[in-house]
Amino acid sequence: MTLRVGVIGAGQLARMMTPAAVELDIDLRVFAEAAGASASLVTTVVGDHVDAEQVLAFARDVDVITFDHEHVPQTVLARLEADGVAVRPGPAALRHAQDKLVMRRRVAELGLGQPDWAAASDAAGVAAFLAAHGGRAIVKTPRGGYDGHGVRLVTAADQVADWLADDVLAAVGGELLLEEAVDFRRELSQQIARRPSGQTALWPLVASEQVDGVCAEVIAPAPDTTPAVAEQAARIAMTLAERLDVTGVLAVELFETPDGRVLVNELAMRPHNSGHWNVDGTVTGQFEQHLRAVLDLPLGATDPIAPCTVMVNVLGGHDGVEHESDLRAALAAVPEAKVHWYGKTYRPGRKVGHVNVSGDDPAQVRARARQAARLLGSEVVDRLSV
Amino acid sequence: MTLRVGVIGAGQLARMMTPAAVELDIDLRVFAEAAGASASLVTTVVGDHVDAEQVLAFARDVDVITFDHEHVPQTVLARLEADGVAVRPGPAALRHAQDKLVMRRRVAELGLGQPDWAAASDAAGVAAFLAAHGGRAIVKTPRGGYDGHGVRLVTAADQVADWLADDVLAAVGGELLLEEAVDFRRELSQQIARRPSGQTALWPLVASEQVDGVCAEVIAPAPDTTPAVAEQAARIAMTLAERLDVTGVLAVELFETPDGRVLVNELAMRPHNSGHWNVDGTVTGQFEQHLRAVLDLPLGATDPIAPCTVMVNVLGGHDGVEHESDLRAALAAVPEAKVHWYGKTYRPGRKVGHVNVSGDDPAQVRARARQAARLLGSEVVDRLSV
Numbered sequence: 001m002t003l004r005v006g007v008i009g010a011g012q013l014a015r016m017m018t019p020a021a022v023e024l025d026i027d028l029r030v031f032a033e034a035a036g037a038s039a040s041l042v043t044t045v046v047g048d049h050v051d052a053e054q055v056l057a058f059a060r061d062v063d064v065i066t067f068d069h070e071h072v073p074q075t076v077l078a079r080l081e082a083d084g085v086a087v088r089p090g091p092a093a094l095r096h097a098q099d100k101l102v103m104r105r106r107v108a109e110l111g112l113g114q115p116d117w118a119a120a121s122d123a124a125g126v127a128a129f130l131a132a133h134g135g136r137a138i139v140k141t142p143r144g145g146y147d148g149h150g151v152r153l154v155t156a157a158d159q160v161a162d163w164l165a166d167d168v169l170a171a172v173g174g175e176l177l178l179e180e181a182v183d184f185r186r187e188l189s190q191q192i193a194r195r196p197s198g199q200t201a202l203w204p205l206v207a208s209e210q211v212d213g214v215c216a217e218v219i220a221p222a223p224d225t226t227p228a229v230a231e232q233a234a235r236i237a238m239t240l241a242e243r244l245d246v247t248g249v250l251a252v253e254l255f256e257t258p259d260g261r262v263l264v265n266e267l268a269m270r271p272h273n274s275g276h277w278n279v280d281g282t283v284t285g286q287f288e289q290h291l292r293a294v295l296d297l298p299l300g301a302t303d304p305i306a307p308c309t310v311m312v313n314v315l316g317g318h319d320g321v322e323h324e325s326d327l328r329a330a331l332a333a334v335p336e337a338k339v340h341w342y343g344k345t346y347r348p349g350r351k352v353g354h355v356n357v358s359g360d361d362p363a364q365v366r367a368r369a370r371q372a373a374r375l376l377g378s379e380v381v382d383r384l385s386v
Numbered sequence: 387m388t389l390r391v392g393v394i395g396a397g398q399l400a401r402m403m404t405p406a407a408v409e410l411d412i413d414l415r416v417f418a419e420a421a422g423a424s425a426s427l428v429t430t431v432v433g434d435h436v437d438a439e440q441v442l443a444f445a446r447d448v449d450v451i452t453f454d455h456e457h458v459p460q461t462v463l464a465r466l467e468a469d470g471v472a473v474r475p476g477p478a479a480l481r482h483a484q485d486k487l488v489m490r491r492r493v494a495e496l497g498l499g500q501p502d503w504a505a506a507s508d509a510a511g512v513a514a515f516l517a518a519h520g521g522r523a524i525v526k527t528p529r530g531g532y533d534g535h536g537v538r539l540v541t542a543a544d545q546v547a548d549w550l551a552d553d554v555l556a557a558v559g560g561e562l563l564l565e566e567a568v569d570f571r572r573e574l575s576q577q578i579a580r581r582p583s584g585q586t587a588l589w590p591l592v593a594s595e596q597v598d599g600v601c602a603e604v605i606a607p608a609p610d611t612t613p614a615v616a617e618q619a620a621r622i623a624m625t626l627a628e629r630l631d632v633t634g635v636l637a638v639e640l641f642e643t644p645d646g647r648v649l650v651n652e653l654a655m656r657p658h659n660s661g662h663w664n665v666d667g668t669v670t671g672q673f674e675q676h677l678r679a680v681l682d683l684p685l686g687a688t689d690p691i692a693p694c695t696v697m698v699n700v701l702g703g704h705d706g707v708e709h710e711s712d713l714r715a716a717l718a719a720v721p722e723a724k725v726h727w728y729g730k731t732y733r734p735g736r737k738v739g740h741v742n743v744s745g746d747d748p749a750q751v752r753a754r755a756r757q758a759a760r761l762l763g764s765e766v767v768d769r770l771s772v
Contacts, residue, residue, distance in 0.1 A: 002729070003710065019405030022427065024713075025727035025739075041408065041427070283722050283744075298718035305691045305744070324389065327410075332684035336669050341411035343388070353411075358669075358691070 002027045003295050006059055008049050009068025010037035012342040012351070013271045013287075016279070018042050020288035026295070030068075031058045038342045039068070052079040059085040066248055066294045067270050070097045071144075088196065088247040088294040089269045096244055097269040100177045101142040107264050110243055112236050114264045115255070116180035123164060126157035129178040138179040139163070141172035151213055153181060182263060184255035188222055189274035190233040193249045193289040193299055194241040201289065201299040203282060205233045208253070208274050209384055211315075214351070215273040216380045217370075218311040220281055220304070223362055232262035240267065249290040251275060273313065273351075278302070280338040280356040281309030306358035310369040312384075314353040317377030319346045330355070330375035337372040349379065388413045389681050392445055394435050395454025396423035398728040398737070399657045399673075402665070404428050406674035412681070416454075417444045424728045425454070438465040445471040452634055452680045453656050456483045457530075474582065474633040474680040475655045482630055483655040486563045487528040493650050496629055498622050500650045501641070502566035509550060512543035515564040524565040525549070527558035537599055539567060568649060570641035574608055575660035576619040579635045579675040579685055580627040587675065587685040589668060591619045594639070594660050595770055597701075600737070601659040602766045603756075604697040606667055606690070609748055618648035626653065635676040637661060659699070659737075664688070666724040666742040667695030692744035696755040700739040702765030705732040709763070716741070716761035723758040735765060 003026050007014045010032030018041060021028035029044040030037075031054075037043060047054040049072050056079060059065050064086040077091035089097075096103040107114045116133065120126050130137050139160050141150035150172070154160055162168060163176055187210065191203045207222035208215055222230075237252045251272035253265040271286040279285030284292075284300025292299055318326055330337060334357065341353040353376065357369040374381045389412050393400045396418030404427060407414035415430040416423075417440075423429060433440040435458050442465060445451050450472040463477035475483075482489040493500045502519065506512050516523050525546050527536035536558070540546055548554060549562055573596065577589045593608035594601055623638045637658035639651040657672040665671030670678075670686025678685055704712055716723060720743065727739040739762065743755040760767045 015408065018408050022401065022404050023724075023726050025729045283724075292717070297714060298721065300717070301722040303722070328683060331678070331686070335684065336687040336689070338409075338669075340409050343411045 003297075004029065004062040004064075005291055005294060006031065006062035006065045007039070007068050008055065008058075008065065008072050009033070010039040010043050011068050012038045012344070014039035014042070014068040015342060016271065016276075016340065017287045017291060020285070020291055024288070024291065026291055027062075028291075029058070029062055031055065038344055040343070050076060052076045056080060056083055056085070059083070064088055064294050066290065067094075070094065070269065074098070089250075090245065090247065093244045093246045094269055096240075097267045099142045099173055100140055100266070101173060101175060103264075103267055104177060106244065107240075110239055112239060112264055113232070113261055115182045118178045119175040120178055121164070121169060121175045123157035123161070126154070126160060126164075126176070126178060130155065130157065133180050136181045138181050140177040140179065142175065142177050143173045144171070149213075182255045182257065184263075185258045186222075186256050187265070188229075188233055188254040188256050188262070189218070189272070190237040190252045190254060191249060191272065191275045191278070191286060192237040192241050192246075192252075193286075193293045193302075194246050195293050195299060196247050196296045198242075199299055200238060200241055201284075201302050202234055202237060203275065203278050203286075203302045204304055205230050206274060206277065211380050211383050212349070214313070214315065214349070214380075216313050216315065217366075217384055218274050218277050219362065219366065220277045220309045220311075226260060229256055229260055229262055236262060236264060240264075248294045249275065249286050273354075276340065276354050277309045277311035277356055279340075281305060281358050307360050308362045308365045309356055309358040310362070310366045311354055311356050312369045312373035312378065312381065313351055314355065314373050314376045314378040315349050315351055316379030317346060317352050323377070326375060326377045330372045333375055334368050334372040336368065339372070339376070389683075390415065390448040390450075391677055391680060392417065392448035392451045393425070393454050394441065394444075394451065394458050395419070396425040396429050397454050398424045398730070400425035400428070400454040401728060402657070402662075402726065403673045403677060406671070406677055410674070410677065412677055413448075414677075415444070415448055417441065424730055426729070436462060438462045442466060442469055442471070445469070450474055450680050452676070453480075456480065456655065460484070475636075476631065476633065479630045479632045480655055482626075483653045485528045485559055486526055486652070487559060487561060489650075489653055490563060492630065493626075496625055498625060498650055499618070499647055501568045504564045505561040506564055507550070507555060507561045509543040509547070512540070512546060512550075512562070512564060516541065516543065519566050522567045524567050526563040526565065528561065528563050529559045530557070535599075568641045568643065570649075571644050572608075572642050573651065574615075574619060574640040574642050574648070575604070575658070576623040576638045576640060577635060577658065577661045577664070577672065578623040578627050578638075579672075579679045580632050581679050581685060582633050582682045584628075585685055586624060586627055587670075587688050588620055588623060589661065589664050589672075589688045590690055591616050592660060592663065597766050597769050598735070600699070600701065600735070600766075602699050602701065603752075603770055604660050604663050605748065605752065606663045606695045606697075612646060615642055615646060615648055622648060622650060626650075634679045635661065635672050659740075662726065662740050663695045663697040663742055665726075667691060667744050693746050694748040694751045695742055695744040696748070696752045697740055697742050698755045698759035698764065698767065698770075699737055700741065700759050700762045700764040701735050701737055703732060703738050703763030712761060712763045716758045719761055720754050720758040722754065725758070725762070
């Protein structure tokens with residue numbers, strides 16, 4: 001009997017589960033919002049993921065339901081569980097990736113490092129937090145944000161007046177999340193996989209760089225990392241995976257402060273952009289590991305296959321004949337590049353693919369990965385730090 | 387515009403082109419002999435590959451036609467070319483992989499090493515060759531053989547009387563191929579990829595072990611290889627790829643003799659069992675490279691990612707619930723194993739999957755790969771040499 005996994009959402013994360021599913025002979029089925037999505041090859045149903053009946057009908061033919069995104073409402077997830085569907089990660093875990101205030105409260109309870117934060121539902125609350133934090137704060141909508149959407153650096157309460165309007169506030173969770181604008185040395189990401197039966201596997205800690213709130217580059221392992229920082233990152237990820245009962249892959253985005261503290265920034269309970277490097281850079285990539293984890297199969301080794309791997313996103317780029325010409329140029333110039341393309345049409349700044357390069361020398365590997373991404377038309381490479 | 391590749395044949399080789407096609411956003415379409423084949427995920431047409439009209443209709447919607455096997459008749463290939471279809475490898479090259487006598491004659495013309503050989507169309511011819519070669523010979527049907535089918539070690543002409551019957555002889559090419567039974571030290575395989583524009587890329591030379599004529603294990607790189615042997619193997623593969631105008635991936639199966647000569651055994655002009663190791667063991671695996679080559683895209687780097695990779699085939703094994711239990715056991719015991727499963731039902735001795743393991747120590751890597759294959763139910767592991 002072939003194992004069957006149903007994925008809600010048909011973006012590039014569902015798409016990139018396909019190769020691993022083919023190799024392990026897992027029957028992968030995808031519930032897409034629309035025809036022609038990135039994971040169209042394995043799309044079996046086009047429907048609305050907030051419609052419990054549609055999702056339930058899809059779920060009845062698979063062994064386990066998992067996700068390409070965090071947007072399936074708790075009401076729908078509860079219906080699935082009530083109907084006996086295996087949902088991984090489960091609704092109780094997933095809440096912490098769906099609602100940033102729920103996550104902040106839980107991280108506080110667990111005693112893990114995080115930025116100063118507060119909840120506010122009016123301008124006075126925002127103003128008070130600003131006054132207590134040097135006049136600057138990161139304001140986030142607790143629900144519905146992604147890739148920099150729903151995140152603003154503000155210096156005055158009126159900069160989030162639109163979010164404080166009653167209807168908008170209700171839609172994003174009833175309160176806004178206010179966070180200290182952390183003066184970080186760099187951003188890190190620690191990925192871990194966890195099975196229902198409890199086995200966990202950590203990947204090496206990586207450093208990531210965002211541009212306009214979108215992940216642009218990941219360096220693995222994170223260079224010049226002290227043992228204390230690596231230990232904190234691993235402990236945070238392990239604690240969250242176990243205490244939140246996460247199943248599947250969890251990415252914990254972190255800040256490293258200049259004084260060596262490690263603070264929780266965001267959580268994602270699915271394969272994540274900060275883990276794309278490990279598909280080519282470690283024995284078991286995040287898509288294969290996610291499928292193994294949600295099926296409660298034994299996890300694969302996460303050892304790196306090279307001293308360094310760098311992932312650079314292609315944001316923007318070209319369509320059609322221009323893309324083919326870009327691809328030829330990139331493959332010719334960087335024969336060691338692993339190009340991953342999502343089959344998405346061009347829009348300015350849209351994630352359309354990424355490149356991995358592995359090797360011995362971090363500076364050279366990074367230069368080669370950036371060269372390939374630049375040739376593929378990425379609009380962001382020249383805005384990365386040197 | 388997405389690049390489109392059409393594959394004739396829907397076995398595991400077509401199936402394993404899928405992951406590379408997904409990552410490079412190549413539109414892969416497969417012409418299958420029957421529904422439910424190994425490459426069913428990307429099957430777009432079910433038809434008969436000896437029917438020129440059916441193949442032509444399939445070919446009109448792709449940029450290039452390539453193959454999962456060598457069984458498409460020259461008459462059909464000629465029709466495709468006459469119709470302007472890009473066929474890679476082309477019919478003139480493919481003849482050498484379709485007919486072993488055509489191959490032997492060409493290898494002789496090129497002055498490359500090979501076993502003593504002759505053609506015979508009657509018992510007297512077979513008897514004469516036996517008498518001249520110590521009473522033993524390998525007899526092959528020039529056409530239609532695979533995995534040990536159409537190959538016999540004989541000591542008397544009457545052991546191939548069935549093949550010498552008029553109708554059988556006509557079906558396999560009109561003559562039989564007689565070859566010296568080479569007293570080889572070991573079997574080697576040299577893979578190379580070549581683009582229509584001429585670029586070539588060699589993978590490291592590997593050693594393979596056959597059981598009952600079927601590839602059972604591959605060790606990469608071939609251990610204890612002298613520079614002279616490696617140089618001969620590379621030169622043979624390069625010469626054949628260029629002089630036969632091969633496009634795509636070419637596997638040259640070789641004998642290494644005790645006195646260090648390298649002799650051509652067989653050719654395959656497609657991804658090949660002896661190259662499965664390089665999917666996990668090198669930067670660019672054979673399926674990705676084949677797609678790049680037939681599309682005339684720049685070839686990828688073929689550097690190994692570890693000092694040693696071993697591939698062990700799973701021949702036989704189990705179906706259904708027993709398979710799932712085997713899979714759990716193998717993944718748990720060998721977390722560094724890369725399991726590739728073909729989605730085929732069990733038959734005794736049938737190739738149903740393979741395992742790759744990479745690492746530093748060849749003896750340990752081989753033991754781990756064999757352990758995983760054994761747990762997956764392979765019927766052949768215990769018959770491999772120690």
